[in-house]
Amino acid sequence: MTVSGTVKRTLAAACAAVLTISGAAGADGAKVVPAAAGQARGPVTNLPLPRFVSLKTDKGNARRGPSLTHRIDWVFTRRGMPLQVTAEYGHWRRVRDRDGQGGWVHYALLSGVRTVLVEQDMLTAHALPNPQSPAVAAFELGVVARLGDCIPDWCEISAGGHEGWVPKTALWGVAPDEIRD
Incomplete structure (x- = not known):
């Protein structure tokens, strides 16, 4: 059985509409769950988003997406540097620094110690x-x-x-x- 291009496009559009309406994942797979008080909460930790953390190590790779297979876009090289968490996906946190640079960092490289x-x-x-x-x-x-x-x-x-x-x-x-x- 073959499926025509029109049917494929219609099916893809329907799936995209369902994901958008249900508020599932963003383009990069990140979910944001709205909190009752108006502040978003992370779907993994249930902590507020955005929130601040710090870099636990001397070197932290910021990747294009939430996995080791994604390329490294940025490397943080300052232990204790404050970072803002903007999304969560599994063991990964999307972070940015004060200049807006960042990407997806494994949670083990981050600390809750506030700087x-x-x-x-x-x-x-x-x-x-x-x-x-x-x-x-x-x-x-x-x-x-x-x-x-x-x-x-x-x-x-x-x-x-x-x-x-x-x-x-x-x-x-x-x-x-x-x-x-």
Whole structure:
């Protein structure tokens, strides 16, 4: 039995429509499950999407798709670098860095330890989350720091044996509305 081209195209279109309506997988196989509170959740971990993680190793290959057979598009080479998870598929997480570079990374290369990237040169850290409080440190542009507590406009960070409170707007790796205790 042979199937004509028209029947094949019609069948393919019907399958695509069913997948689109059911909200199944995206073009790269990633699923995003909407949460009741309006925030999407990953289908594998049930954690919020997007969310921030950090690179656990000195080298992490970002691939075009979620498997070892996909080509490597990017290599992350900085341990602790904050990354944003935007999708999940099996043991793979689609991530991006602050410049938008990224791809699919195996979950074993990622850590839940929160870090941030300092986006302002010689960022003054204060003893308290107040610009009038004493300065206790200064962080250079590009420093990867450990993320501590966050209130609406400030976050506590630490790096190189120094810690202090800095404006949240000077950091990448923390959501603008994120609160951490």
